[in-house]
Amino acid sequence: MTIHKEGYTTIALTVLFIFVLNAFIDYKFADLAWLRWFIYLFSLSLFLIVLQFFRNPSRSFTAGDKLIICPADGKVVVIEETEEPEYFKDKRLQVSIFMSPVNVHINRNPISGVVAFFKYHPGKYLAAWNPKSSTENERTTTVVTHSNGTPVLFRQIAGALARRIVWYIKEGDAVEQSKEFGFIKFGSRVDIFLPLGTKVNLELNQVVKGGITVLGELS
Known part of the structure; x- marks a missing residue:
């Protein structure tokens, strides 16, 4: 399975958003472990959702003129x-x-x-x-x-x-x-x-x- 070309920009923006969000949480709420772990899990879920949306699975196509x-x-x-x-x-x-x-x-x-x-x-x-x-x-x-x-x-x-x-x-x-x-x-x-x-x-x-x-x- 590959990633479709239409997803490249969206995935890159998602990764940037996740990086900024996690950096902010780590800096501002370093003493709140539960919040940091919640954001980590949210970030992983968001990344996987976006990634699967743009998946391009390999397929053997059906063919027939009519x-x-x-x-x-x-x-x-x-x-x-x-x-x-x-x-x-x-x-x-x-x-x-x-x-x-x-x-x-x-x-x-x-x-x-x-x-x-x-x-x-x-x-x-x-x-x-x-x-x-x-x-x-x-x-x-x-x-x-x-x-x-x-x-x-x-x-x-x-x-x-x-x-x-x-x-x-x-x-x-x-x-x-x-x-x-x-x-x-x-x-x-x-x-x-x-x-x-x-x-x-x-x-x-x-x-x-x-x-x-x-x-x-x-x-």
Whole structure:
């Protein structure tokens, strides 16, 4: 397992904060052993939490030209027909994956194809499970067109704790299934919109892994 590049700055700032905090406590409260040990344990816990958040575990990815692979780790919280108002402006099958702070937060391409549309939206930071987060939170919208002509839309949505969405793609790029397309710092969600009638292999509340779990199949 390695540490993702998006974590380098955050981890460095965390280490600096821990160093300053511990130096201050040791200087000001040298005679309060219980307080010093409490801060030591707090510092270790904080460092481990931040470190695990940016972990990048080694994986053997699932591949298949007609397969739709889960774009993120987390839990399936939505499987429903809904109106997609930004790009398709018609009914689509929506699958949403909620990522808690303990999940790996790397986002991966669900299919291979060409990026037909990309847009970043600044916005609010509602809880990621709030239905309004899909249209009001900070988010990105990406549409990748498969070689058979089928467009698939996926959306990064920042959560209540997230304050930065990162993406590595732009319109016109050729993308490969399961390769990284972005990262969301701390709690967040990814929505994916598929043509009606798409075969979905998931169930509500199922725990999935990005780049591994098969979400569905293109017709």
